Structures are given as structure tokens and as C-alpha cells.
Amino acid sequence: MIQNKLLMIPGPVEMTPQVYAALDAPIVSHVAPEFIEIFGQALERLRVVFRVTKGQVFILAGSGTLAMDSAAANLVESGDRVAVISTGYFGDRMAEIYARYNAVVEIISENPGTIPSLEKVEAILKKGCKLLSVTQVDTSTGVLANVRELAKLGKEYGTLVVVDGVCSIAGEELPMDEWGVDLAFTASQKALAAPPGLALLAVGSRAIETFKKRKSKVFNYYADWSNWLPVMEAYEARRSAYFGTPAVQLVTALNASLGEILSEGMENRLKRHIKLACACRAAMEALRLGQIPTHPDQRAHTMSAPRYPAGINGNEFLQRVAQMGVQLAGGLHPVIRTEYFRIGHMGKIGIGEILTTVAAIETALSSCLPSFTPGVGVEAALKAYSS
Numbered sequence: 001m002i003q004n005k006l007l008m009i010p011g012p013v014e015m016t017p018q019v020y021a022a023l024d025a026p027i028v029s030h031v032a033p034e035f036i037e038i039f040g041q042a043l044e045r046l047r048v049v050f051r052v053t054k055g056q057v058f059i060l061a062g063s064g065t066l067a068m069d070s071a072a073a074n075l076v077e078s079g080d081r082v083a084v085i086s087t088g089y090f091g092d093r094m095a096e097i098y099a100r101y102n103a104v105v106e107i108i109s110e111n112p113g114t115i116p117s118l119e120k121v122e123a124i125l126k127k128g129c130k131l132l133s134v135t136q137v138d139t140s141t142g143v144l145a146n147v148r149e150l151a152k153l154g155k156e157y158g159t160l161v162v163v164d165g166v167c168s169i170a171g172e173e174l175p176m177d178e179w180g181v182d183l184a185f186t187a188s189q190k191a192l193a194a195p196p197g198l199a200l201l202a203v204g205s206r207a208i209e210t211f212k213k214r215k216s217k218v219f220n221y222y223a224d225w226s227n228w229l230p231v232m233e234a235y236e237a238r239r240s241a242y243f244g245t246p247a248v249q250l251v252t253a254l255n256a257s258l259g260e261i262l263s264e265g266m267e268n269r270l271k272r273h274i275k276l277a278c279a280c281r282a283a284m285e286a287l288r289l290g291q292i293p294t295h296p297d298q299r300a301h302t303m304s305a306p307r308y309p310a311g312i313n314g315n316e317f318l319q320r321v322a323q324m325g326v327q328l329a330g331g332l333h334p335v336i337r338t339e340y341f342r343i344g345h346m347g348k349i350g351i352g353e354i355l356t357t358v359a360a361i362e363t364a365l366s367s368c369l370p371s372f373t374p375g376v377g378v379e380a381a382l383k384a385y386s387s
């Protein structure tokens with residue numbers, strides 16, 4: 001019996017032996033010189049990943065939801081108007097968080113699998129908004145948002161642009177400075193291929209200024225940047241500082257993964273994600289499985305969300321795939337949850353993992369649907385990858 005399944009869910013993802021080894025390093029003090037160096041290096045490396053030079057990068061102990069909370073708690077004051085483009089479950093969550101801090105939230109959304117037009121977004125921005133928020137890849141639908149155009153629009157209307165990059169950063173293009181994104185965040189367990197447990201934010205200078213000009217106190221004590229900003233600045237300058245004990249082991253593992261990411265090079269990494277996504281898509285097409293994102297240009301490169309073929313019981317299918325040693329995820333969007341499944345293809349993986357996954361999907365399909373003939377998916381994936 002296979003014990004360890006190949007983890008092909010949209011986070012957490014597979015990690016390299018070097019990252020496991022970093023987790024296993026002896027624990028040190030959070031103010032020991034060797035840890036200060038690791039923390040400082042991780043912050044600098046994150047600047048390369050986020051492509052941000054000014055402002056401040058934060059590494060906080062917590063999951064991606066803390067990063068969402070931190071962005072909202074520090075940028076929003078009661079009564080601020082906030083526009084949230086929602087392409088699924090996580091866009092809706094972000095809207096809920098802004099509302100928790102008493103923002104007046106306008107949700108801009110369409111049917112699951114589609115993204116609102118720029119005209120629709122502009123009509124809202126014309127009314128005057130402090131902040132425009134978008135999820136680059138909503139993990140519940142696999143929809144990839146056009147952040148570059150949205151950030152341009154945000155700038156035209158003097159609106160801060162916040163990007164949830166939890167399912168995209170280090171797997172999709174997001175050059176913050178170049179595109180004029182004011183704040184982007186992610187979590188350690190996705191395309192950064194580190195263990196879960198760290199919330200990572202890159203806050204550009206315009207967002208820092210907005211925070212510094214606040215009239216009211218930040219309601220959330222733990223997330224308040226007044227507490228964390230001096231700590232992050234200190235570590236980056238290789239000095240010790242304390243507000244809350246950093247997750248020493250997780251930061252060490254993150255830094256190891258960031259080291260590998262930078263050796264691969266961000267450009268190569270993004271190209272690899274595109275190639276693997278194309279291979280996975282070609283396989284799903286050959287298997288005649290539809291995709292949740294309706295427009296081909298709006299499909300993520302970090303994950304796929306294929307529809308089940310007619311006559312399939314989703315739970316049974318996923319169990320059969322798991323019996324083949326591959327872990328996939330079920331649907332997450334509440335309206336269409338039972339209609340599709342999700343494949344994560346981000347982080348360290350290569351074509352070998354994609355082929356193993358496609359083979360497991362084909363085998364499971366043929367055992368659930370006797371009329372189905374396996375083989376075409378693997379062939380299509382290989383062909384797309386080699387072209």
C-alpha cells in the first residue's frame with residue numbers, strides 16, 4: 001500500500017529535501033546572529049520574488065488569512081469605500097474582512113469562472129474608492145485575474161491596489177513596482193514550496209504612507225504594523241528586534257526554499273509554471289474535461305479546475321485517484337462545489353509529477369466510467385510539454 005501520496009492539491013505542496021533539512025536544523029534563539037542573518041536574507045529574497053524595492057516586506061507567523069487580515073486592518077478605517085473584485089471563495093472572504101473593519105465594501109463579481117470586465121470595475125472606481133482589491137488566482141475557481149490592467153486602472157483613479165497572491169506569487173507574473181501594485185501578499189505553503197505557517201506581505205511605499213496617515217488606531221493588535229514595521233526593518237538591517245517570537249524553524253525553511261527559487265531564477269520559474277500548466281490543460285482537453293475558468297486567457301498556471309465528466313461521483317473519483325498515490329482536491333466554490341476538482345501544479349514540481357497525476361486521473365476515470373479508454377491524456381500532456 002502506498003503511504004505517501006504525491007501532493008497535487010493547491011497548497012500545501014511538495015517540498016525539496018533541502019527545505020526538509022532546514023526544518024530539521026537545531027533550534028536557535030530568535031535573536032541569535034545566525035537567525036538574524038537568515039531572517040534578513042529571507043526578507044531580501046522576498047523582495048526579489050515580489051519585485052519590490054521600496055516599502056517593507058513582512059514575514060509573520062500565521063496562515064494566508066492573517067496576511068489578508070493584516071492588509072485590511074492596517075489600510076482601512078471606518079467608512080472607507082473599498083472595491084473588491086471577487087472571482088470566488090477567497091475574494092468573498094477578503095470582502096468580509098474589509099467589512100469587519102467597517103469599510104463600505106462594493107463586491108464586483110460575475111458567475112463562477114468569469115471575471116468582471118474592466119468597464120464594470122471602472123464604473124465603481126469612478127464613484128471614488130480608497131482601495132481596489134483583487135485575488136490574482138482564486139483557488140476556488142482557478143481564475144487568473146488581469147492584475148496588470150487592474151493596477152493601471154487603480155492608479156488612474158488614485159486608488160490603492162491590493163493583490164491576494166496566495167495562490168500565485170512565485171508561480172504567476174506579479175512585478176509589483178512595474179505594475180504599480182501597492183500591496184501583495186502570499187503564504188509559505190503555495191508556490192513558494194515551504195511549509196504552511198507563514199504570512200508574507202510586501203507593502204509598497206504608497207501603502208506605508210497611507211498607513212502612517214491613519215487617523216484611527218488599528219483595531220487588530222497582533223496585525224498592527226506599528227508593532228511589526230520596526231521589527232522587519234531591524235531584521236533586514238541585520239539587527240535584532242522583538243515584538244512576537246518569530247517562527248524560527250519555518251523562517252529557516254522558507255529561506256532555504258527562497259534560495260532555491262532565486263537559483264532557478266524567477267523568469268525560469270514562471271516559464272516552468274506556464275509549461276506545466278499547458279501540459280496539464282492539454283491532458284484535460286484530450287480527456288474532454290471542461291474547465292471552470294471559461295476564458296482560456298483567464299486560466300491560472302499554478303492550478304487547474306477541471307469539471308467532472310457526466311456520470312461521475314466526485315468523491316469516488318478522488319478516492320480512486322488517491323488509491324493510485326496522488327492527492328487531488330475537490331471543489332471549493334459553494335455554488336459549484338460538486339461539479340469539479342482541483343489540481344495544484346506549483347512550486348518545485350516538474351513534468352514527471354504532471355504525468356503521474358494525469359495517469360492517475362485517467363485510471364480513475366476508466367474505473368468509474370467503463371466506456372472510457374485511458375492513455376490519451378498522458379500522450380497529450382507530453383506532446384504539449386515537448387512542443
Ligand code: PMP
Nearest residue numbers: 063064065090137139166167187
Ligand atoms: N487566498 C487565497 C487565494 C488562497 O488560496 C488561500 C488558501 N487556500 C487563502 C487566501 C488563505 O490562506 P490560508 O489557508 O493559508 O489561511
